[in-house]
Amino acid sequence: xxxxxxxxxxxxxxxxxxxxxxxxxxxxxxxxxxxxxxxxxxxxxxxxxxxxxxxxxxxxxxxxxxxxxxxxxxxxxxxxxxxxxxxxxxxxxxxxxxxxxxxxxxxxxxxxxxxxxxxxxxxxxxxxxxxxxxxxxxxxxxxxxxxxxxxxxxxxxxxxxxxxxxxxxxxxxxxxxxxxxxxxxxxxxxxxxxxxxxxxxxxxxxxxxxxxxxxxxxxxxxxxxxxxxxxxxxxxxxxxxxxxxxxxxxxxxxxxxxxxxxxxxxxxxxxxxxxxxxxxxxxxxxxxxxxxxxxxxxxxxxxxxxxxxxxxxxxxxxxxxxxxxxxxxxxxxxxxxxxxxxxxxxxxxxxxxxxxxxxxxxxxxxxxxxxxxxxxx
Numbered sequence: 001x002x003x004x005x006x007x008x009x010x011x012x013x014x015x016x017x018x019x020x021x022x023x024x025x026x027x028x029x030x031x032x033x034x035x036x037x038x039x040x041x042x043x044x045x046x047x048x049x050x051x052x053x054x055x056x057x058x059x060x061x062x063x064x065x066x067x068x069x070x071x072x073x074x075x076x077x078x079x080x081x082x083x084x085x086x087x088x089x090x091x092x093x094x095x096x097x098x099x100x101x102x103x104x105x106x107x108x109x110x111x112x113x114x115x116x117x118x119x120x121x122x123x124x125x126x127x128x129x130x131x132x133x134x135x136x137x138x139x140x141x142x143x144x145x146x147x148x149x150x151x152x153x154x155x156x157x158x159x160x161x162x163x164x165x166x167x168x169x170x171x172x173x174x175x176x177x178x179x180x181x182x183x184x185x186x187x188x189x190x191x192x193x194x195x196x197x198x199x200x201x202x203x204x205x206x207x208x209x210x211x212x213x214x215x216x217x218x219x220x221x222x223x224x225x226x227x228x229x230x231x232x233x234x235x236x237x238x239x240x241x242x243x244x245x246x247x248x249x250x251x252x253x254x255x256x257x258x259x260x261x262x263x264x265x266x267x268x269x270x271x272x273x274x275x276x277x278x279x280x281x282x283x284x285x286x287x288x289x290x291x292x293x294x295x296x297x298x299x300x301x302x303x304x305x306x307x308x309x310x311x312x313x314x315x316x317x318x319x320x321x322x323x324x325x326x327x328x329x330x331x332x333x334x335x336x337x338x339x340x341x342x343x344x345x346x347x348x349x350x351x352x353x354x355x356x357x358x359x360x361x362x363x364x365x366x367x368x369x370x371x372x373x374x375x376x377x
Contacts (some may be wrong), residue, residue, distance in 0.1 A: 002047070002091075002092050002093050002094050002095070003045060003047070003093070003095040003096070003097065004045070004047040004049065004091070004095075004097070005040050005047070005097040005098070005157060006049045006085060006097070006098045006099070007033075007037065007040070007048060007050050007051065007084075007099050007100075007101050008051050008073070008077060008080050008081055008084070008098065008099070008100055008101060009033055009036075009050060009051055009053075009101035010051050010052055010053045010054075010072070010073025010074070010080045011023070011077070011080075012053070022102060022202055023036075023101045023102065024056075024059070027104060027202075027211055027215075031062075032101060032104050033050070033062075033063070034062070034063060035104035035105075036099070036102075036104040037050070037063060037064075037068070039105065039107075039108075040099065040106070040111065040157075043106070043107075043108035043112065044111070044112075045111065046066075046067045047088075047091070048067060048068050049068075049070075049071060049087045049088060050063075050068060050069070051070075051071055051072075051073040051080045051081070051083055051084045052070055052071070052072060052073060053073060054072040069087055071083050071087045076174070077175060077176070077178075078169065078174070078176045078182060079175075081169060081179060082166075082169040082170070085162075085165065085166045093162045094161065094162055095115065095118045095159060095160070095161060095162060096159065096160055096165060097111065097156075097157035097158070097159045098156065098157060098159075098160070098179045099157035099158075100201060102202045102203065103155065103156055103199055103200065103201050103202075104202070104211065105199060105200065105211060105214055105215065106155075106196075106198075107196050107198055107199060109196070110126050110193075110195060113126065113193040113194060114126060114157055114158070114159040114193055115159060117159070117191045117193050118161065120191075121191040122183070122188045122190075123158070123159065123160045123161070123164075123180065123188050123189065123190035123191065124160075124192075124193055125154060125155070125156070125157075125158040125159065125178075125179075125180050125190055125191075125192065126154075126155040126156070126158075126193050126194065126195035126199065127152035127153055127155055127192050127195050128152060128153045128155070128197065129151070129153075130151040130152060130153060131148070132148070133145065133148065134146040134147075134148050152192060153195070154178060155195040155196075155201075156178070156199075158178060160179070160183060160188070164183075164186075164188055165179065165182070165183060165188070167186065168182050168183050168186035168188060169182055172185060200214070217377075219375060219376065219377060220309075220375070220376035221373065221374070221375050221376075222272070222309070222373070222374045222376075223371060223372070223373050224266075224267045224269065224270025224271030224272070224372050224374070225266075225270055225370065226263040226265065226266030226267035226269075226270060226276075226368075226370045226371075227266070227367070227368070227369050227370075228263040228367070228368050229359075229365060229366070229367045229368075230251040230252060230253050230257040230259045230262075230366060231251070231364060231365035232251060232363070232364060232366075233249065233252040234249070235249055235251075236248070236250065238366070239258040239261075239293065240258060240259065240260050240318060240325065240328065240332060241260040241264075241332035241335060242293070242294055242332065242336060242339065243328050243331045243332045243335055245325075245328050246323070247323045249363075251366060252365075254283040254288060254290075255288055255289075255290060255292070255293055256290060256293050257293075258293035259318065259366050259367065260318050260332070260368045260370070261293040261294065261296070262296070262368070263316055263368035263369055263370035264314055264316050264336065264372060265296045265299075265300045268297075268300040268303075268304055268311065268372045268374070269300055270372075271304075271372055271373070271374045272303060272304060272307065272309070272374070274303065277296050280296070281295075281296055281299075297336075297339050297340070298339055301339065307376070308377075309374040309375065309376045310374065310375050310376070310377070311340050311341070311342055311346075311372060311373070311374055312373045312374065312375050313342070313347070313372075314336065314340060314342075314347050314348065314371070314373075315348040315370065315371045316336075316347075316348065316349050316350070316368060316369070316370040317351065317352060317369050317370070318349075318350075318351040318352075318368045319352055319353070319354055319360050319366065319367040319369070320351060320360050320363075320365075321353050321354075321360065321361060321363050324351075325349070325350070325351035326351065329349045332349045333348075
């Protein structure tokens with residue numbers, strides 16, 4: 001069966017106000033009309049009729065016209081829908097979805113539910129059950145309540161067998177609240193399928209802010225941890241988090257053996273699911289012999305940025321008896337922040353001992369653990 005859609009966009013949208021009808025207002029850089037067409041195409045609908053006000057027919061050229069026909073609407077919504085349905089006659093369409101242009105965020109799953117229901121029903125429409133208490137009122141005073149059982153909030157697209165809804169509209173006199181009303185007046189049963197809160201209808205100015213909030217992509221937050229160990233050897237200093245710290249020993253390693261910076265680098269790689277330093281800078285490769293560890297950390301930072309991630313904070317703890325890290329921590333924080341491209345107050349560098357236990361307690365080397373948090377807005 002062939003499915004098409006009629007998008008009703010001929011109204012004036014007076015309740016919203018503003019210099020142009022709401023369907024031509026901009027939502028996140030695109031018009032409401034454009035976003036609604038995109039949403040239906042994303043749901044797999046490739047044949048559409050766009051019903052425009054007669055004075056706005058020229059605007060149809062703003063869109064991809066493949067599979068799209070624009071027709072002028074009528075004086076009422078029902079008349080506009082009928083104009084869209086008539087434009088599909090003779091094209092072999094068996095199912096049609098009638099959609100309000102003011103619902104630009106309709107999820108593809110809602111469209112799919114309506115289309116699927118038409119396999120067994122003449123009509124189907126999405127809706128959400130009413131969950132709030134219902135009152136009657138007069139002069140801003142509550143005058144009574146109403147039972148909300150069996151009440152639903154109607155949404156679109158409302159789908160129908162094409163021949164049946166065309167005949168219903170041709171027989172209908174006057175306007176109607178929606179196409180379900182037209183169908184029911186013609187005796188067509190309409191199934192209810194599950195709607196979606198995201199499928200809001202932009203009716204008032206505040207709905208634009210609600211729509212923008214619904215369009216926010218969920219923030220991608222990743223956390224990684226790193227651990228590194230280096231043994232002592234003969235020397236007169238150690239490199240810790242990019243700072244040369246005088247000591248009676250040095251740290252042994254293929255590079256400059258900056259145990260703190262290595263742990264932070266591995267934490268970033270871990271958050272990106274990119275392994276560790278050894279994957280990107282193999283110790284078997286002689287070019288990294290005695291290399292400065294800021295090369296590795298900068299690579300991890302650049303890799304995160306290339307994937308759209310921002311490093312929000314880093315915490316590094318070094319485990320050793322000596323040298324004392326505290327006096328050098330401010331300089332380490334400044335250097336790490338510089339390489340990480342973040343503010344110093346987002347970098348923590350600290351140290352602890354192992355209470356004279358283990359290899360660090362015996363002053364055979366230094367260990368470091370680190371955690372990094374990355375965010376993609």
